[in-house]
Amino acid sequence: MTHEMTRVMTAPISFEHVSVWYGDVVAVNDITCHVDAGITGLLGPNGAGKTTLLQLAAGLLPPSSGRVQLFGESPVARPEIFRHVALVPEREALPGMLTPREFVEARATLLGLRDVRGAARAALEQVELDTVATRRIDGFSKGMRQRTKLAAALVHGPRVVLLDEPFNGLDPRQRLHMMRLLEARAAAGTAVLLSSHILEEIEEVAAQILVVLAGRLAASGDYRALRRLMSDRPHTVFVRASAPRQLAAALMQSDTVLGVEIDEAGIRIRTTDFSALSRMLVRAAHHGGITLHEVQPTDESLEHVFAYLVER
Amino acid sequence: MTVPPTSHMTAASPPASGPISYAATARVLMRLAWARTFTPMVLLGCIGLALLPMVFALVFAARGSLSGDPVEFLVMRYDQLVAGLATPLIALLVGTSAFSAESDDGTLVYLVTTTTPRWWIVASRVTFASLLTGCVSALAVWGTGAIAANGSDPEHVTSAFTLAVFFGGATYAALFTLLALVTRRALVTGLVYVLFWEATLSSTFPALHYLSVRYWMLSVAARFTDASGATLDDGPSLGFSVAASIVLLLATVVIGGRRLDRPRVTRLGT
Numbered sequence: 001m002t003h004e005m006t007r008v009m010t011a012p013i014s015f016e017h018v019s020v021w022y023g024d025v026v027a028v029n030d031i032t033c034h035v036d037a038g039i040t041g042l043l044g045p046n047g048a049g050k051t052t053l054l055q056l057a058a059g060l061l062p063p064s065s066g067r068v069q070l071f072g073e074s075p076v077a078r079p080e081i082f083r084h085v086a087l088v089p090e091r092e093a094l095p096g097m098l099t100p101r102e103f104v105e106a107r108a109t110l111l112g113l114r115d116v117r118g119a120a121r122a123a124l125e126q127v128e129l130d131t132v133a134t135r136r137i138d139g140f141s142k143g144m145r146q147r148t149k150l151a152a153a154l155v156h157g158p159r160v161v162l163l164d165e166p167f168n169g170l171d172p173r174q175r176l177h178m179m180r181l182l183e184a185r186a187a188a189g190t191a192v193l194l195s196s197h198i199l200e201e202i203e204e205v206a207a208q209i210l211v212v213l214a215g216r217l218a219a220s221g222d223y224r225a226l227r228r229l230m231s232d233r234p235h236t237v238f239v240r241a242s243a244p245r246q247l248a249a250a251l252m253q254s255d256t257v258l259g260v261e262i263d264e265a266g267i268r269i270r271t272t273d274f275s276a277l278s279r280m281l282v283r284a285a286h287h288g289g290i291t292l293h294e295v296q297p298t299d300e301s302l303e304h305v306f307a308y309l310v311e312r
Numbered sequence: 313m314t315v316p317p318t319s320h321m322t323a324a325s326p327p328a329s330g331p332i333s334y335a336a337t338a339r340v341l342m343r344l345a346w347a348r349t350f351t352p353m354v355l356l357g358c359i360g361l362a363l364l365p366m367v368f369a370l371v372f373a374a375r376g377s378l379s380g381d382p383v384e385f386l387v388m389r390y391d392q393l394v395a396g397l398a399t400p401l402i403a404l405l406v407g408t409s410a411f412s413a414e415s416d417d418g419t420l421v422y423l424v425t426t427t428t429p430r431w432w433i434v435a436s437r438v439t440f441a442s443l444l445t446g447c448v449s450a451l452a453v454w455g456t457g458a459i460a461a462n463g464s465d466p467e468h469v470t471s472a473f474t475l476a477v478f479f480g481g482a483t484y485a486a487l488f489t490l491l492a493l494v495t496r497r498a499l500v501t502g503l504v505y506v507l508f509w510e511a512t513l514s515s516t517f518p519a520l521h522y523l524s525v526r527y528w529m530l531s532v533a534a535r536f537t538d539a540s541g542a543t544l545d546d547g548p549s550l551g552f553s554v555a556a557s558i559v560l561l562l563a564t565v566v567i568g569g570r571r572l573d574r575p576r577v578t579r580l581g582t
C-alpha cells in the first residue's frame with residue numbers, strides 16, 4: 001500500500017480529484033488535498049467554493065467526479081458519520097421559538113446521546129451560553145446565535161468539525177474564546193476545517209491552510225512555508241545584532257541580498273532567498289563574533305501569501 | 313469507519329452515544345415541526361377552513377324544515393367543503409410548512425447532520441402532518457354534523473366521514489410532505505393540484521377518480537355510512553384506495569428520505 005493510499009484511508013478528510021459542477025458552472029475544479037487533525041484554514045474570496053467543499057466533506061453534496069472520504073469512507077448518504085462529524089453553517093437562522101437549551105437538547109437526541117441534558121448543559125457552558133439557556137433564540141444577537149450553533153455542533157464531541165465563517169458577528173472577547181475552544185479541540189485530536197475570508201482570523205488559529213480560488217486549490221500547507229516558496233517575491237527580514245554595521249557589510253557580499261537598511265532598532269534585509277540568508281547570517285555572526293539578538297521575517301503574514309496567490 | 317481515539321490529555325471524552333431512540337427522535341421532530349408550522353397565517357388558514365362547513369351548517373339549521381334532508385346536506389358539504397377543500401388545504405399548509413421553511417432558511421441542515429435515519433425524519437413529519445390534518449378536519453366534520461343534524465349521526469354519515477378525513481389527511485399529508493422535499497414551490501404546486509386536478513379534472517372525468525385522493529377518501533366514507541348517492545358510489549373500491557394510499561405513504565418515506573441525503577437548502581452560506 002502506497003503512502004498516499006494510507007494517507008487517504010487514515011486522514012480525517014481527504015479530497016481526491018474532486019470536482020463539482022452545476023450545469024455549466026464549475027464550483028469546485030479537480031481538488032486533491034487532505035485535512036489532518038488540528039486546525040486547517042479554508043481561505044478564498046466569496047464564491048471561491050469554500051462552502052461547497054464543506055458540504056462535500058459533510059456528505060451533503062456528492063462530488064460530480066472524484067472522491068471525498070472521511071476516515072477512509074465516503075460520507076455521502078450516511079447519517080451515521082455524524083456521530084463523529086459536525087457542521088456549523090454560515091447562515092445564522094435557527095429555530096427562533098426554541099431556547100438554546102431546547103435546540104441543543106434536540107440535536108443531542110437526534111444524535112443518539114445517552115445523557116441528553118448533561119451533554120447539552122456542558123456544550124452550553126463551553127460557549128458561555130448557560131446563563132441565557134432558557135431565553136428564546138429569536139431575541140439573540142448574531143454572536144449569541146453563532147455560539148448556539150457551535151454548542152449544537154460540539155454537543156457530541158465530534159472528531160471532525162466543519163465551520164463556515166464561524167467568527168461572523170462575534171465580539172473580540174467571544175472570538176478569542178471561540179478560538180481557544182477550537183484550539184483545545186484540535187489539541188485533543190479533532191480535525192477542524194474552518195472557512196473564512198478574513199485572513200487575520202485564520203492566521204490566529206491555523207498554521208495549515210487551503211487556499212481556494214475560483215474553485216481550484218491554489219495552495220495548501222503551512223502558510224509560512226508557502227511564503228518561503230514564493231521565490232519571485234523578495235523577503236524582508238528584521239535582525240537585531242550586537243554589531244549591525246559589520247553584519248550589514250558582510251551580508252552585502254551576497255548576490256541574494258538585494259538591500260540592507262540600518263536604523264536604531266536594527267537591520268532590515270531584503271533577500272530573494274530566505275534559506276540562504278539564514279545560513280549566511282549564522283556564518284557572518286560566527287566569523288565576526290557578532291551576537292544575534294533577534295531574527296524575524298516581517299512579511300510572512302497570511303495576508304502576504306494570500307495576496308500573492310490571488311495576484312498570480 | 314475507523315476513527316482514531318481522542319487524546320484524553322487535553323479534552324474530556326465525547327458524551328456516550330448509541331442507536332437513536334425512535335420515540336424520542338419522533339417527539340423532537342414533531343416538536344420542531346410544530347414550532348415551524350404554526351405561523352399566524354397557517355393558524356388562521358386552518359381555523360378558517362375548519363369553520364367554513366360549520367357556517368353552512370348554521371345556515372342549514374337556521375332554516376329548519378325548509379332546508380331538506382340533513383343526510384343529503386351533510387354528504388354534499390362533507391364532500392365539497394371538507395374532502396374537497398378543508399382536508400387537502402390543511403394538509404397542504406401543515407405538510408409543506410416545516411420542510412419548506414427549513415429548506416429556505418437553511419435550518420434543515422441541523423436535522424440532516426444527525427445520526428437519525430433520514431427516512432425516519434420524513435416519517436415523523438408525515439405522522440405529525442397527518443395527525444394534525446386529521447384532527448382539524450375531524451373537528452370540522454363533527455361540528456358541521458352536530459349543528460346540521462342536531463347532535464345526532466344519521467346513517468353514520470358523520471362518523472364515516474370522520475374516519476375518511478383521518479385516512480385522507482394522512483394521504484394528503486404524505487403527498488404534500490413529499491412535494492415540500494422535491495420542489496421549491498410546494499405551496500403553489502399543491503394549490504394547483506387541489507384546485508385544478510382534484511376539484512376540476514377528477515370531478516369531470518370519472519376515470520381520474522382512481523388518481524384522486526379525494527375519491528379515495530370518499531370510498532372510505534362510503535364503506536362506513538348507510539347513506540348513498542353519486543358522490544359516494546362513483547369512486548374506486550375501498551381496497552384500491554387503501555392500497556394506493558399505502559403506496560403513496562411508502563413512496564414519500566423512501567423518496568423523501570433519499571432527497572434528504574442531498575438536502576435542498578437554499579444555501580448553507582449567506
